[in-house]
Amino acid sequence: MQKPRYLAWLIASLLSVCYGLFHLHFLQRALDHDQVVYLVNMLVFRPERPFFNPHHLAFESSGYWFIGVVRDLLPAPFSSDVTFILRLRSLLIACFGLFCACMYVERLTGRLRWAVVISIGLGLLHGTLYHATKIDTGIFPLAWCFPMLWAGQAVRRARTRRRLLFQSVWAGLIFFVGILLHQYLSLLATAIALALLLPLPGLRSSMHGSPVWRWPAVALMTAVTILPTAGAYYYAGHINYRLRFDKPDPGAAVGVWRHRTFQEWLFAYQVDGHWGKGFSEFRPEANVRGIVDVFVSQRRLRPKYGENYTFEFELARPFALEPLAFNAVAYFFLGTLTLLLLEFPRLVRRLDADLFALVFGILFLGALGAYFEPFYFEFWLVPVSMFFLLGGLLLATLLDRWSGWMADSAHSLAAALFLALAFFWGAHNLRYYLDSYSRLILLEGMAEWEPEYYERFQSRAIYRNPVDPRAHAGP
Template identity: 25%
Template sequence: MKKILISLLLLGLFLFHLRYMSRAFDWDSCVYALNIQKDRVESAFFNPHHLGFESSGLLYWKMVRSIYPTTDIMFFLRLRILSFSLFFLGLFIWIYYRLYKDFVLAIVLALVIQVSQAYWFYSLHNDTPLIHSCLMALLFLLTIYFLRKGLSKKHLFVLWIIQLFSIYFHQSNVIHFGMVPMAIFLSPNRSFGIKIRTIFVYLTCLGLATILSYLFVGFIILKRGLGPIDEKHFSFWMFLYAAINRWGTSLGEDKNYVLYFYRGIGDAFLVFQNVIPKFRVNLFDFQNPKHLPYNLNLLFWIFSLSLGILNFRTMWAKYKQEILILMFWLLPSIAFYTWWEGYFFEFWVGTTIGLWIFNSFILRSFRSESLPRFSNAILHSTYTFLFLFYFLTNFTFSTLPRSIGPKFGYTEGIQGPVEKLAEESIYK
């Protein structure tokens, strides 16, 4: 029965999102679509920081055209992202329910994740953030799930595959290498020496697979070399986004990390505006519609984190394993993405998923065993209210406007191909 309910929920979300599919076009989403549209392996591996995104997109596009001949590439690529988004939500509900035995909470928490701005936006957008973020969240959930079952070799192999593909879909996920090793440290029925050897083998295999994959793509598929330092050099391709001043500079030398962090994480929860870093919170003008949603969002997280600090001993007793593994996901993400390009909300998709999971641990730590139904009712009502709050705000000011007619962002140099993409017949 529960699986049927999850399926019906996902079907309803699919039809809703299909009705309000994004019509936004920006440089990244269009370039990725054009790389796939070229129907060349070289173009599918052009971007080194996400080997799996365009390459899997090319295979998917070939499959679509073999079944249904069409030229509406942007629509079907967005459909791919949406399908993966909903597939992850279904897995999230089921694994969270199996872990914590609260089916209603699993559903409302998944809905809150869905309507957070970054997750919602990139569920309807042909861009890189969503798939790799969902893979990291799936890695965390399955790590906890398998840890409770003993973390066998079969479990480690599944986690290894997920972690490798998370790196394929976004190079930056190498910073989360500590999640599974921490789980190995926490696993029962293993001596310290065996744990060290297991971690060594796991990380060595992960590192070798990643390195060999990049060497194969760079030297064999793209035919890069080690000759003169130019665009044909392997290192230029491998470190493309670090070699070009446009990326990772956060608008120059003077970086205000506090503003960049707040802007990125704030946009990931509520409607994003642009890349100009500034606070949109104004507690001295609390009821002003321009500030009210952001004020409420900030106060909610301050209140939640404060509750977590006050009740940390209980939370630690109940969720020690989860918190230790979660640290190896959230802390590297927050540190690296704040430094890299913290003001772009695309980097915070995975972090917001992790924060919502952490938030559920905080609120669940107050659950009273003597009053279970009352505690559950309070918890479910809280997340239902949050769902309605984020849904109404983000749908009204983001999803709905972007579903009406084409919206063009930064497309300098590719205006012609982008206009053709925007004229896809399926939108008419």
């Protein structure tokens, strides 16, 4: 692993702090069904009988402890506003993810300007803005995918046996935490491990390229990931809920999962029947809807993020102002795929296992998004954000074929154009999503609860534009 670049650490830290302050100004007040359910799960959580959702094993438990710690640190009215505390938790993990993304790109390209530009672009994507202060699970796998990629990169670059051992153990622990944050990050861990096993040219000068060292390193990393993960799920499902492996035992089991076996609990979302119809009921427009919503907000006052297949592309008018944000998504995808296909051999020589970790991760997690819930962008958030990062990496890497002043000028111009695209999407998302949702407290899907039920979790004193919760103040 390269020696720390202190300027990169400083810039990445400042970028994360600025992103946090930006979101604290435009702090969303919107609540929906899932947010209230998660909030209540954390409030009724009890250490003597904890609640564990297998899809995101540590989400509710870590939220419960976070509320307890932060309540003692914050003054009123912040300490009494549970939604603010949990939104702050999401924002902190989002800022950490942005920091890791910046450091990962800087180590990969050696160019700090590209690290900053790509990280800003990631932060301004609609999916990131939407989940960064939401009481939901979406931001946690997105933020944690970057330390996972960074950890895999550190394993690849290990120059000594001792360093290789340390980085393998450290990467395994990071993968373990990621899987506890969200079950499907196991696919990204698999992608990184497979990329490290490939007999690529760059591995000859690192990781002791010989299989004698490379395979044991990946095996150690895998063991450090799997063993504590299996232990955590065994404790949560078998010891805590008393679920049997052979058949359901509602009399002996406890909790909401008592009518299931351990295996049915472990894969509860996959066997539930409500999700996982993306292949059997395949609709291309559903996947397009989910992917596009990661980039840009729909242009509606209260958009329905679900089975809404009204698109705003107008490719016949490529530079018309109204559809330009949506057209730019199509151009970005086509341009990135074209570069990837045409320059793949050169990219392999330059990016080595990091390229395959990204590509495998995008494919594995993209397949899960297409299978699980293709029309909603939460499951597209990680693979599409990684694709956006890959697009910036491809451009930065291909410009390295030039040298001297021409290379520096080309990098500066390309980075400026990439940043302009990010700010253009960010301005669109600020107008149609972030500003309006920082004024809105009530969303559709709350009809089964009286406003007094969820209003008691919030203090209007700490939000901008406090309005009547039953009214909507547009941007």
